[in-house]
Amino acid sequence: MLLRSILLLLVLWTSSSAAVIETYDFSSPELEVRYKLLSQELRCPKCQNQNIADSNAPISRDLRAILYEQLESGASNEEIVDFLVDRYGEFVRYRPGVDSNTMWLWSAPLILFVMAVTVVLIQIRRDQATATVSSNTQRAEALRRKYVDGDS
Amino acid sequence: MQPFKRFAPLIAFLALVVLLVRGLALDPMDLPSARIGDPLPDFVLPVLGNDAMRTPDGWQGKPALINVWATWCFSCRVEHPYLLDLAKTGVTIYGLNYKDDPQKAEKWLDDLGNPYAETVVDVKGTFGLDLGVYGAPETYVIDAQGIVQHRHVGVVDETVWREQLAPYFEEGEI
Numbered sequence: 379m380l381l382r383s384i385l386l387l388l389v390l391w392t393s394s395s396a397a398v399i400e401t402y403d404f405s406s407p408e409l410e411v412r413y414k415l416l417s418q419e420l421r422c423p424k425c426q427n428q429n430i431a432d433s434n435a436p437i438s439r440d441l442r443a444i445l446y447e448q449l450e451s452g453a454s455n456e457e458i459v460d461f462l463v464d465r466y467g468e469f470v471r472y473r474p475g476v477d478s479n480t481m482w483l484w485s486a487p488l489i490l491f492v493m494a495v496t497v498v499l500i501q502i503r504r505d506q507a508t509a510t511v512s513s514n515t516q517r518a519e520a521l522r523r524k525y526v527d528g529d530s
Numbered sequence: 531m532q533p534f535k536r537f538a539p540l541i542a543f544l545a546l547v548v549l550l551v552r553g554l555a556l557d558p559m560d561l562p563s564a565r566i567g568d569p570l571p572d573f574v575l576p577v578l579g580n581d582a583m584r585t586p587d588g589w590q591g592k593p594a595l596i597n598v599w600a601t602w603c604f605s606c607r608v609e610h611p612y613l614l615d616l617a618k619t620g621v622t623i624y625g626l627n628y629k630d631d632p633q634k635a636e637k638w639l640d641d642l643g644n645p646y647a648e649t650v651v652d653v654k655g656t657f658g659l660d661l662g663v664y665g666a667p668e669t670y671v672i673d674a675q676g677i678v679q680h681r682h683v684g685v686v687d688e689t690v691w692r693e694q695l696a697p698y699f700e701e702g703e704i
Contacts, residue, residue, distance in 0.1 A: 423561065424664045424665050426558060426559070436629070437665060440655060440659060444659070465565070465659060465660060467561065467563070467662070469561055
């Protein structure tokens with residue numbers, strides 16, 4: 379009986395904590411899609427490793443409210459992000475813009491790709507060189523066996 | 531070429547160590563305010579305890595601290611005695627009562643003492659949002675022209691005052 383009531387308590391407790399994040403009614407499904415996208419790309423300034431969609435922090439609740447209001451009032455994604463970057467800095471973007479600070483970040487995939495291709499090319503060339511040498515050696519060995527040792 | 535090849539992994543390892551050790555020394559919670567170097571965002575807010583309205587120009591003339599506080603904020607209670615001490619030494623501190631109940635805020639100041647030259651009430655947190663506040667307590671330094679010079683997140687104590695805030699007050703009057 380005790381166990382059952384504890385279980386019941388746990389179930390009630392989890393369901394109530396899942397309901398902390400509020401929901402909004404959007405005037406169009408398109409806005410809701412943009413809301414989901416933006417709330418996942420915007421970072422909670424207080425909790426740092428969460429986006430505002432996942433965070434229970436009061437500031438995230440406020441930012442979601444701002445996001446909802448601005449979407450409903452017809453702001454573009456860019457306007458909304460700029461509004462928040464003005465106040466909280468580039469930090470709030472999980473998808474940072476390209477500037478002198480993030481240049482290396484954005485160009486890293488290309489640089490790494492070029493490095494990888496270079497390494498592979500060098501390796502292939504080296505392998506080919508060794509392969510030629512070894513096939514020459516093998517052929518020489520075969521010829522030697524055929525003509526010198528008299529094998530066939 | 532050969533000696534370099536032998537030591538290349540070691541060199542790469544050491545470079546990585548330097549990079550990671552430097553990373554350990556950085557404080558990821560240390561976020562510069564996006565408002566530094568800008569004038570205070572516009573606001574028209576009621577002053578706590580009377581019916582006056584305050585705009586940013588009312589806070590110009592000398593450097594001051596703007597302390598973001600609320601009665602629901604535990605750390606604000608922790609830093610409150612130190613703010614009282616600071617105010618006694620002549621530092622101007624303006625209060626920004628952030629997303630709070632003004633009646634509770636008045637009672638708090640009556641009970642604990644009032645370090646603020648003036649407190650404005652931001653019930654909805656709209657000015658807080660414009661300023662880039664993400665919690666309480668936060669403390670901003672503004673200069674005599676009302677330009678935001680510094681933001682400190684968390685409790686202000688003597689070390690924070692001495693190392694981060696006092697330098698903005700040394701020239702000219704406190």
